[in-house]
Amino acid sequence: MSKKILAINAGSSSLKFKLYNMPEEEVLVSGLVDRIGHQDGVFSYKIAGQPDKHETTQPIEDHTAGVQLVIDALLGSGTIQDKSEIIGVGHRVSHGGRYYTQSVEVDDAVAKKIDELSVLSPLHNPVNLLGIEAFEKLLPEAKDVAVFDTSFHSTMPAKAYTYALPYKFYEEDGIRRYGFHGQSHQYVYGEAKRHLGEKATNKLISCHLGNGASICAVKNGKSVNTSMGFTPLAGLVMGTRSGDIDPEILPFIEEEHNMSPEDVRSMLNHDSGLKGISGVSNDVRDVLEAEKAGNDRAKLAMSIYIHQIQQFIGAYTTDLEGLETLVFTAGVGEHSAPVRSRVCANLGYLGVEIDEDKNLANDFEISTPNSRVKVLVIPTDEELIIARDTLKIVGA
Template identity: 65%
Template sequence: MAEKILAINAGSSSLKFKLYAMPAETVMMSGQLDRIGTKTSSFTYVIAGKQSKLVSPIADFVAAIQMVIDTLLSSHVIASKTEIVGVGHRISHGGKYYSQPVLVDADVKAKIHELSVLSPLHNPVNLLGIEAFEKLLPAAKEVAIFDTAFHHTIPAKAYMYALPYSYYEDHGIRRYGFHGPSHEYIAQRAPELFGREQTRRMISCHLGNGGSLTALLDGQSVNSSMGFTPLAGIVMGTRSGDIDPEIIPYIEEELHLDSHAVREMLNQDSGLLGLSGISNDIRDLDIAAEAGNKRAQLALDVYVHQIQQYIGAYTTDLQGLDTLVFTAGIGEHSALIRQRVCENLGYLGVRIDPVKNEANALSIEAADSRVKVAVIPTDEEIVIARDVVQVLGDQA
């Protein structure tokens, strides 16, 4: 008998979801609520191929989730709330505690809260989502799927920081890696599309407002650009990415800022937004750069350069490169970023076909490219739904 599973992906002011009939993996309804907590909140959803959109104030995450449940019922996708047996939540940081998805209980919630200091933009919101669903769908089981779990295969030489060893032993300070469900999906999907031999040594580029690159060897993560927190790695929409750590106490002393203010600056006022002074959106920066804005062009140059650096480093980790994958919002839709990233990778044997690239084709490599270059839309929600089924099955 089919089980209805809800996959939830909560952002700082957004909520993405898909309702699946499992194990067939049929999407019964999908949708996204944006700008939660504002007067211009919107709810876009798709049922049986038909898209609908509502624009109205959504006060908070409880109201957002209530709207989803009400729509499921009024659209007759479900006849009763009790039909939903499991809800899977993408959780940003699982720290040293979790390498697998787990059934949510009081201890799990306490640890998600404890780890909020390491993922301040996401863990608190993830916890709000869990608590709202516990209230509104009391019969369903809640399952936590951690962004960091997929990366527990990274070897010590790649995850250790050169700090006093006791910091690792006593406080779990190490590289964790994030965007696990997305990179896991690419690790599963690419071999289905291109075969295992072609995808043995693969780099997955998850490029969105947040971004990370992962080196995948035989489907397992062996390195990833985000670190102890999602702040590390490449330049992102509003996050700084890698910086000299001495910058932090220097800023605190020179500008008389406390650690909270510096953390907020690094997470919310930096990255593409901080460099350009215009926007955290690549599309806005493309337009501004075309019009001659030098800071917009600088932001794009720094962004592309850092992605190229990680690709070079991870090709070393993999001792070669078979497939390069672009995924997530920018990776899937920005032909310009893909073209700019790849134009300096000829030494690796990467060459792309400009016509295929402009068309966002599945394979965009040129005929003489030694490396497969692919554009694969990510599907974090199906990874979440599969994990829920696994956890509920283990509990049975």
């Protein structure tokens, strides 16, 4: 018997949603509440099987008002006849810390822990919790489930997650590498395995390249290393985030430029990365255009960006003791043929060879028949992982 599950990804001023029939994994409605907290908020949604998208502009006071719009649309469209048809709401939550290595039903204790972990993910956990609270208020009969970005990486060995700090900081404060984008890496691994079989995907590297970006080494279906760390700031150069830097830079900047720790944190998260280096944009498309037009800083930004991705792929091939499959996903990974081409150009030593015609066409498999490594382009579906986990917990 089909059961209706909502998958939710709440941001500071947005709320993405998909309503599924499970276990068929049939998407009934998908949509976005955007510009929450503004007078010109935008609510858009599309019903499966209908050609047109519904969109309205209106004041959206807060997340509760946004959730009310979603429920009203589901009822008004006839997708559901009664709110009680939705048995579970799965929420993407950024950080589960040491407490949660798998998805859990939300109760008061879990909500408190999510709030406490906001110190580790200040841009995400607080708004993830706002989404949970809004649905608890307006869909009280549905069970709420927290699906953590960090859970997939809980299989990393200690040698990969432990920082070389005094050990008390790990024991007392939980300072370690956690990793993020877990639902995305988990999903693309599953899709690669479904298409190629387990034998060809025992040593897989997943490149989630969007405005936020991370790379994950997946060995025999388990994450063994990933580029994001204690927070989502670590690892690769991203749209506005710095990625890895020498830690001594931080007190130096604070002292030389009279900046507070909060000022520096904001700079590292919002004004660094491609945006900070290029001075053009956080969007890869804009930086590529500027590079083409002769902008030297844009050229430098792209060369650093590509170089770091290649470095992580090389390092993670060591963790995997070889490489069978390389996957590109997320906004840049799925749509930027130039980025994929430039990343793979220096990976011939690993046996990577791509077909540029297939690459330009964004085909599923872009490697040549002679390539020792399968190179895939897989659109990610984090919401489906959220729906699957939620069904496991509330579907009994």
